[in-house]
Amino acid sequence: MLANRLQVPARTIMTPGPVEVxxxxxxxxxxxxxxxxxxxxxxxxxxxxxxxxxxxxxxxxxxxxxxxxxxxxxxxxxxxxxxxxxxxxxxxxxxxxxxxxxxxxxxxxxxxxxxxxxxxxxxxxxxxxxxxxxxxxxxxxxxxxxxxxxxxxxxxxxxxxxxxxxxxxxxxxxxxxxxxxxxxxxxxxxxxxxxxxxxxxxxxxxxxxxxxxxxxxxxxxxxxEKGLVSDSISANNxxxxxxxxxxxxxxxxxxxxxxxxxxxxxxxxxxxxxxxxxxxLEEGLEERFERHRLNERALVKGIEAMGLSLFGDAEHKLPTVTCVNIPEGVDGDSVRSMLLDEFGIEIASSFGPLHGKIWRIGTMGYSCQQRNVLLTLASLEAVLLRHKVKLHVGEGVQAALDVYQNKERLSL
Amino acid sequence: MLANRLQVPARTIMTPGPVEVxxxxxxxxxxxxxxxxxxxxxxxxxxxxxxxxxxxxxxxxxxxxxxxxxxxxxxxxxxxxxxxxxxxxxxxxxxxxxxxxxxxxxxxxxxxxxxxxxxxxxxxxxxxxxxxxxxxxxxxxxxxxxxxxxxxxxxxxxxxxxxxxxxxxxxxxxxxxxxxxxxxxxxxxxxxxxxxxxxxxxxxxxxxxxxxxxxxxxxxxxxxEKGLVSDSISANNxxxxxxxxxxxxxxxxxxxxxxxxxxxxxxxxxxxxxxxxxxxLEEGLEERFERHRLNERALVKGIEAMGLSLFGDAEHKLPTVTCVNIPEGVDGDSVRSMLLDEFGIEIASSFGPLHGKIWRIGTMGYSCQQRNVLLTLASLEAVLLRHKVKLHVGEGVQAALDVYQNKERLSL
The missing domain is CATH 3.40.640.10 (Type I PLP-dependent aspartate aminotransferase-like (Major domain))
Structure with missing residues (x-):
């Protein structure tokens, strides 16, 4: 029996990689x-x-x-x-x-x-x-x-x-x-x-x-390398x-x-x-770093406004990955699966001692864009509500939108 | 200064790889x-x-x-x-x-x-x-x-x-x-x-x-691997x-x-x-091997009919690569360059003791097709004539065509 033609479902990838291209x-x-x-x-x-x-x-x-x-x-x-x-x-x-x-x-x-x-x-x-x-x-x-x-x-x-x-x-x-x-x-x-x-x-x-x-x-x-010039074993280094x-x-x-x-x-x-x-290089390195900072800021503000908290030392946060504490009693993998299966959005778990403790949301490269951040916040909120988590409903996306719109006003 | 957009010229690739896809x-x-x-x-x-x-x-x-x-x-x-x-x-x-x-x-x-x-x-x-x-x-x-x-x-x-x-x-x-x-x-x-x-x-x-x-x-x-479960150095194997x-x-x-x-x-x-x-698997393994044998046969007949000779023990010839002796006095690399520059066709040289002695023509995968074999023979003949090599002009392509047409008659 022959295999099926390759079929790749649409995904919004908000992990620390591989990300969208x-x-x-x-x-x-x-x-x-x-x-x-x-x-x-x-x-x-x-x-x-x-x-x-x-x-x-x-x-x-x-x-x-x-x-x-x-x-x-x-x-x-x-x-x-x-x-x-x-x-x-x-x-x-x-x-x-x-x-x-x-x-x-x-x-x-x-x-x-x-x-x-x-x-x-x-x-x-x-x-x-x-x-x-x-x-x-x-x-x-x-x-x-x-x-x-x-x-x-x-x-x-x-x-x-x-x-x-x-x-x-x-x-x-x-x-x-x-x-x-x-x-x-x-x-x-x-x-x-x-x-x-x-x-x-x-x-x-x-x-x-x-x-x-x-x-x-x-x-x-x-x-x-042997075989390129002559096949004899040369003096060993x-x-x-x-x-x-x-x-x-x-x-x-x-x-x-x-x-x-x-x-x-x-x-x-x-x-x-x-x-x-x-x-x-067409985008420019500085402009690209700024884009990463902007989307990170919107994501962080959105996560916090929703009522979730961030993991780790804020001063040394990696701008391309945001670690979110999984609320007490919530099955982190169940949330991730529902995000993927129902919304086509992927976020990551973590390794070793942090598995089950944090989610990791990437904002990297082509995935690092306003649309992805807003859709992720909206979908994460919906999935958490389905998991009976108490949230400030609606506030996550609004806070992120504020970041983007203030940014626009600043650059006018 | 920004780099140019990627530009890939058309090529017929008749080497032992990488080949056309x-x-x-x-x-x-x-x-x-x-x-x-x-x-x-x-x-x-x-x-x-x-x-x-x-x-x-x-x-x-x-x-x-x-x-x-x-x-x-x-x-x-x-x-x-x-x-x-x-x-x-x-x-x-x-x-x-x-x-x-x-x-x-x-x-x-x-x-x-x-x-x-x-x-x-x-x-x-x-x-x-x-x-x-x-x-x-x-x-x-x-x-x-x-x-x-x-x-x-x-x-x-x-x-x-x-x-x-x-x-x-x-x-x-x-x-x-x-x-x-x-x-x-x-x-x-x-x-x-x-x-x-x-x-x-x-x-x-x-x-x-x-x-x-x-x-x-x-x-x-x-x-x-360390770091997946715990970060301590485990017992060394x-x-x-x-x-x-x-x-x-x-x-x-x-x-x-x-x-x-x-x-x-x-x-x-x-x-x-x-x-x-x-x-x-859609083509079928046996059918694919037969396609490789057919195109090899056409290439070999064409090369020989042209008046060139093959390198090595015929009984154990690799069906996917044909090694051709470079005629006495001919600069093999000059022939290859002219094939590439004027005809967009690539054949290979070889390594070590065989460099300058043989050309290697691949018939592999998608590159292994009638069109490629015929165009390679026709172009190689033209380039060799420019290099003042005495050949049986016109006979190489005819011999290869005979192989393909006999094959068709056989399968009727």
Whole structure:
């Protein structure tokens, strides 16, 4: 029996990713295939690098996507930099600090893990003091952790890392193109993001960038792939990177004019990334951050006016994710299911200790728009009423509308 | 300055991949995004597994794509199975045997590499004798090596592996959906393919399958990801898989009803894979293999009638790639460039010792059609004439037409 034709129901996606994609990106992705060494394609690769540098706010030469989802980029960065026994300090404030730990551990790192309570972030001084004690080769940390909806200020940490000659590697998957991420100004040595959040491109690529401090390590650990030139086993580099697919030293050769054969670049995904970056730069980074702040403000005001409360330290709230406390006695998953099944709107639950405690509502990329925020508030109210939650009926949407209309008056 | 809108010139792609994609696949890929845990999406994941089993000719439960290009799938399989010091026998007959060696070496394998001359394949008895001497845990080999255009018969080798309790892992990237690949019947324990060749889906996914013999190893090496349940460092499994992104034990949990969070499945690529598999099964596997044989025959007859010669052992020719000897004194890359620039047709060069010696013409998936074969022959003739090559002018296309018209008469 043959499978049915693909059928995709309409959805409003208000999660921390994957989020909705601008139809112009999908149109670009329906273009026909080009060979990987076709000059039209290699120039597209080059132009993608140019655009990525701008979006990542860096002058680094190396800025390209890894062909895999966000964690492929994180692993590429960590496994290319970390060697067996290297000391890595990981200040973790959520589930994705756990992911960094998981990956660094598999790279053979000697890990120094510090925690802060979920819902808060670190006082940079705590990390700086810890660095002095541990003297790590690398500090690896998350910028915006979607699991708790917090954003860690990085500027002071970056400055201290540079002063102490420590490498700073940052997972900025949840923030790039939705909040300000200043790779160079904050002294970030290696930074990874993903396509399926504020870049608003389908999941499957992990754009990253790194500077010459990291490139120097790659050069030392480099080994040329067998079978490309001769098939004999070459002298073994004992510091060789453990992965072939995620070996940044080989990936950068493929993204250089040498175009040394590695994988076959994911043609259609690259079309999508190119177009997604183009739309971001057309909108303007500052304008885009402001759009994210505006919709976040409307959502937050709406949630609060409805009578719900927000989770976590307000000062360090991640602007692209809003964590809402699930009212006492309410089955959070039942609310989410009804939102999806009856209204076609998706919001997220959370991980580990926060599962069942909070909902997470994303406002990222193309999903981050007035219509989506208003429809989500209206629908969430209706679903909560069906779940017998006492609310300030009607007030959520009105409060959000106030934000949008005041904004309009301000800009007149 | 803003980048230009994406512009993709029309191409006829006659390489060993990436190849052209059926417009219906691109249409499916322009569908809007679904969340990764949306029931509409998880049921699409399940249906993709059902279709994959059929295309891979297996009853294995596990059959799913890795989100990365073909070598991501190869590395996932090898790094999940191979542990430090494991003996791996790699019979290599081309560049992609070299890639298996490269990856297995990084996994810490103790490698036993045997070669045969490029352009030929192994007598299975040679491999079977070597297995008896080496007593490896794994035999890893390529089914169809595009670098030399040869296809290795696997049936006897698979039988011997099972008898000697050795695992057989096969890179079938160049053959699945273009030539017969009988995973179960040939006793293949783990098999990897890629989307950008005969599956005719854009590059970026590596479908694979494995049986319970491999699953047993995964279960022993499994470690649960930190941060999913609790953030404390769990007891270390010393046999832990070195990669997180490519850890099949975690990937299978994500592809199971547990849906344990790992990466965010590449939404749009999965749409493409689903639709690509559907089109393959709609055509029928046998019918598809016959289409590949027919177009190969027409291409080969045309090339020979033109006065060119083929590279390698004819008996073991890979039906999806035809290697043509570059005539003495001709600059192969100049011919390829002129074909691309003037005619919009792409053929491939080769690697290492064969670069400059052969052209490789692919007939894979959607690119494998009469129109493409005829236009390639006509254009190649014209370009070779411009390069002052003596040919039997006009005869190449006529010979190919004869094949197609005889075929039509036969099927009347």
């Amino acid at each position: 601008d139809p112009r990106v999908l149109q670009a992705m329906s273009s026909s295939i080009l060979g990987q060494f076709d000059p039209s394609f290699t120039s597209l690769m080059n132009e993608t690098m140019v655009q990525l540098r701008k979006v990542l706010q860096t002058e680094n030469h190396w800025a390209f996507p890894v062909d895999g989802t966000s964690r492929a980029g994180i692993e590429a960065m960590l496994c290319s930099v970390i060697e067996e026994g290297d000391k890595v300090l990981i200040p973790s404030f959520g589930r994705f600090g756990g992911l960094l730990t998981e990956i660094a551990e598999r790279c053979g790192a000697q890990i120094h893990l510090i925690h802060c309570e979920w819902g808060s972030v670190f006082d940079p001084q705590v990390i700086i003091e810890e660095m002095k004690k541990v003297r790590p080769k690398v500090v690896a940390m998350v910028h915006g952790d979607t699991s708790t909806g917090r954003m860690q200020p990085l500027e002071e940490i970056g400055k201290a890392c540079r002063e102490q000659d420590v490498l700073l590697i940052v997972d900025a998957v949840a923030t790039v193109a939705g909040a300000d991420v200043r790779t160079d100004e904050w002294n970030i040595d290696g930074l990874i993001t993903g396509t399926q959040k504020c870049l608003s491109v389908p999941a499957g690529m992990a754009p990253l960038t790194y500077n010459d401090r990291i490139e120097a390590i790659l050069q030392e650990r480099k080994s040329i 004992s510091r060789k990177i453990r992965s072939n697919y995620l070996d940044l030293s080989q990936l950068q050769d493929y993204w250089s004019p040498a175009r040394l054969n590695h994988h076959t670049e994911a043609t259609t995904m690259l079309y999508g990334l190119y177009e997604g970056l183009r739309l971001i | 059926d417009p219906r696949v691109l249409q499916a890929m322009s569908s809007s995004i679904l969340g990764q845990f949306d029931p509409s999406f998880t049921s699409l994941m399940n249906e993709t597994m059902v279709q994959l089993r059929k295309v891979l000719q297996t009853e294995n439960h596990w059959a799913f794509p890795v989100d990365g290009t073909s070598r991501a799938g190869i590395e996932a399989m090898l790094c999940s199975v191979i542990e430090e010091g494991d003996k791996v026998l790699i019979p290599s007959f081309g560049r992609f045997g070299g890639l298996l060696t490269e990856i297995a070496e990084r996994c810490g394998a103790q490698i036993h590499l045997i070669h045969c001359e490029w352009g030929s394949v192994f007598d299975p008895q040679v491999i079977i004798e070597e297995m008896k001497k080496v007593r490896p845990k794994v035999v890893a080999m390529v089914h169809g090596d595009t670098s030399t255009g040869r296809m290795q018969p696997l049936e006897e080798i698979g039988k011997a592996c099972r008898e000697q309790d050795v695992l057989l892992i096969v890179d079938a990237v160049a053959t699945v959906a273009g030539a017969d690949v009988r995973t179960d019947e040939w006793n293949i324990d783990g098999l990897i393919t890629g989307t950008q060749k005969c599956l005719s889906v854009p590059a970026g996914m590596a479908p694979l399958t494995y049986n319970d013999r491999i699953e047993a190893i995964l279960q022993e090496r499994k470690s649960i 010393s046999r832990k898989i070195r990669s997180n992104y490519l850890d099949l034990s975690q990937l299978q949990d994500y592809w199971s009803p547990a849906r344990l969070n790992h990466h965010t499945e590449a939404t749009t690529m999965l749409y493409g894979l689903y639709e690509g598999l559907r089109l393959i």
